[in-house]
Amino acid sequence: MNIGLYLQLLVIGLSMGMIYAILAMGIVLLVRAVGVLNFAQGELFMLGAYVCYALTVQLHMPIYVMLIVALLIFVLFGTLFMFAVYWPLRNSKWPATIIISTLGASVVLKEVVKLIWGSVPVVQPPIIKGVLVLWGNVRIEYQYLFIIGIGSLLITAVFLLFDKLFLGRAMQAAAQDSYAAQLLGIPTIVTTALTYIISASLVGVGGWLVSPLFLVSTSLGSFLLKGFAGMVIGGLGDVKGAVIGSLLVGVIESFATLFTATYKDAVVFSVLIIVLIVRPTGFFGQKISEKV
Amino acid sequence: MKLLSRRIWGEEKMLNIKNLCAFYGSIQALYDIDIEVQEGTIVCLIGANGAGKTSLLKSISGMVQHSGTIEWNGEDITNYNSVQIARRGIMHVPEGRHVFPGLTVEENLEVGTINWRGFFGKRRDADELTYVYDMFPRLKERRKQLSWSLSGGEQQMLAIGRALMGRPKILLLDEPSMGLAPLVIEELFEKIVAINKKGTPILMVEQNASMALEISDYAYVINQGSIEISGAAKDVACDDRVINAYLGVHAGQC
Ligand SMILES: Nc1ncnc2c1ncn2[C@@H]1O[C@H](COP(=O)(O)OP(=O)(O)O)[C@@H](O)[C@H]1O
Numbered sequence: 069m070n071i072g073l074y075l076q077l078l079v080i081g082l083s084m085g086m087i088y089a090i091l092a093m094g095i096v097l098l099v100r101a102v103g104v105l106n107f108a109q110g111e112l113f114m115l116g117a118y119v120c121y122a123l124t125v126q127l128h129m130p131i132y133v134m135l136i137v138a139l140l141i142f143v144l145f146g147t148l149f150m151f152a153v154y155w156p157l158r159n160s161k162w163p164a165t166i167i168i169s170t171l172g173a174s175v176v177l178k179e180v181v182k183l184i185w186g187s188v189p190v191v192q193p194p195i196i197k198g199v200l201v202l203w204g205n206v207r208i209e210y211q212y213l214f215i216i217g218i219g220s221l222l223i224t225a226v227f228l229l230f231d232k233l234f235l236g237r238a239m240q241a242a243a244q245d246s247y248a249a250q251l252l253g254i255p256t257i258v259t260t261a262l263t264y265i266i267s268a269s270l271v272g273v274g275g276w277l278v279s280p281l282f283l284v285s286t287s288l289g290s291f292l293l294k295g296f297a298g299m300v301i302g303g304l305g306d307v308k309g310a311v312i313g314s315l316l317v318g319v320i321e322s323f324a325t326l327f328t329a330t331y332k333d334a335v336v337f338s339v340l341i342i343v344l345i346v347r348p349t350g351f352f353g354q355k356i357s358e359k360v
Numbered sequence: 361m362k363l364l365s366r367r368i369w370g371e372e373k374m375l376n377i378k379n380l381c382a383f384y385g386s387i388q389a390l391y392d393i394d395i396e397v398q399e400g401t402i403v404c405l406i407g408a409n410g411a412g413k414t415s416l417l418k419s420i421s422g423m424v425q426h427s428g429t430i431e432w433n434g435e436d437i438t439n440y441n442s443v444q445i446a447r448r449g450i451m452h453v454p455e456g457r458h459v460f461p462g463l464t465v466e467e468n469l470e471v472g473t474i475n476w477r478g479f480f481g482k483r484r485d486a487d488e489l490t491y492v493y494d495m496f497p498r499l500k501e502r503r504k505q506l507s508w509s510l511s512g513g514e515q516q517m518l519a520i521g522r523a524l525m526g527r528p529k530i531l532l533l534d535e536p537s538m539g540l541a542p543l544v545i546e547e548l549f550e551k552i553v554a555i556n557k558k559g560t561p562i563l564m565v566e567q568n569a570s571m572a573l574e575i576s577d578y579a580y581v582i583n584q585g586s587i588e589i590s591g592a593a594k595d596v597a598c599d600d601r602v603i604n605a606y607l608g609v610h611a612g613q614c
């Protein structure tokens with residue numbers, strides 16, 4: 069019977085880990101492309117949940133229409149975000165300028181959401197209803213399996229883009245050395261915008277996936293912290309590391325509830341601190357030494 | 361006689377720069393520079409640190425604010441952006457090499473085709489790849505290696521090779537010898553001459569004045585943002601001011 073419980077915890081942990089991985093991947097892609105931590109990533113995630121709530125519950129769209137409209141909106145968000153928060157400041161001599169501007173954006177997004185949807189949390193029905201019952205007594209909600217499925221799909225898609233497509237290769241190049249990329253004729257404005265669009269769409273879908281499990285409210289933005297934790301455990305700047313680190317965070321958090329439900333966050337961040345002490349660069353830390 | 365008529369009519373001018381000024385915000389780095397590069401030649405630009413050599417190349421490739429006129433085969437490209445410049449085959453190999461550290465050698469080379477291939481074009485770079493690997497066999501040996509792990513000389517070869525992938529009509533080389541051992545520099549300069557022999561004109565910036573003058577057809581000396589001396593490379597190499605300021609003991613026979 070314990071096996072059943074562990075399986076449950078593993079599934080829940082992996083599914084939350086997928087959500088953190090999506091968040092972390094979005095952050096890492098931006099860090100690599102423009103060298104800036106985006107603190108508004110959590111708010112874009114929350115916004116994704118609200119947009120999907122509005123389209124599904126308020127506008128009664130069927131899921132396929134909803135997904136297409138939502139993706140278009142995320143693409144728009146990504147583009148707007150880049151041109152409002154990053155582009156005007158990209159040549160600033162003080163790198164913190166952009167970080168502060170992302171902090172500002174996070175506040176603005178939170179307030180706008182409150183203006184539109186109020187500060188009372190709203191409820192999003194499950195995307196997939198039902199429960200999988202194994203061995204008569206192990207119950208796993210399909211929603212968790214759905215999250216794991218879609219999460220794996222998204223992560224694979226991002227890896228394929230960067231590994232297999234020439235476009236992805238050019239985006240990697242532009243992220244690694246924007247100056248050289250421009251000299252070769254890569255339109256870095258396009259690669260940067262694409263990175264923002266991918267990042268915003270990833271977290272937007274992440275917000276949609278997670279919204280039925282929690283109440284939809286502005287506090288969804290705080291999920292970003294777990295994404296950060298996953299990213300740091302995996303090793304800053306490495307997409308693969310961020311994914312693995314985030315899955316680890318999800319599973320640790322889930323199994324921590326065996327001992328304490330109240331302090332599961334404390335457990336996660338204790339692990340983070342221990343990892344940082346033992347391996348300051350994270351498990352998959354910078355393989356590319358910074359050559360000047 | 362043929363040479364004379366070329367000089368008179370100037371019909372083979374590929375790159376023609378007039379009254380070029382360059383600016384970093386309120387700081388002016390170049391003052392009324394006139395430079396031309398003719399078909400098939402190597403032109404070098406020598407000058408001390410901070411003289412404005414890099415700024416000149418950056419102006420051509422659209423990477424710094426500038427005024428004046430830059431003509432490319434008769435087309436006014438003064439206000440083109442870096443993408444438009446690269447599409448015309450003007451390939452700038454930057455100072456400090458700037459290889460993509462996390463990409464392999466071959467991936468770096470592949471990215472060099474972006475100017476004619478675009479994001480979604482078919483990969484048709486077999487000829488270019490063969491050319492680059494024949495020119496730099498060391499790159500072929502290391503083609504699966506991440507480029508940050510290459511030596512300085514290999515990185516320079518990769519940076520030049522990457523530009524060759526872009527089907528260059530002209531190469532702009534910024535201090536290719538910087539930080540390299542004398543033997544490596546010698547090999548590199550041989551390659552530069554070989555590339556030029558295959559028909560690619562080269563505008564080269566160098567602090568290593570004696571070697572640069574040796575392989576060049578024409579030379580400009582730039583000082584504090586202005587052209588101070590210009591002429592056939594062998595004449596410039598014999599100019600007293602150049603011998604005193606840039607060549608010293610390396611001065612050849614005049
Ligand atoms: N990014 C920059 N911002 C401000 N001034 C610059 C910048 N780059 C170069 N300069 C100035 O422009 C002048 C020429 O620099 P540069 O073209 O790099 O010289 P060189 O390549 O000959 O060493 C120098 O005085 C330098 O201080």
Ligand SMILES: [Mg+2]
Pocket residue numbers: 413414415455
């Ligand atoms: Mg320079």
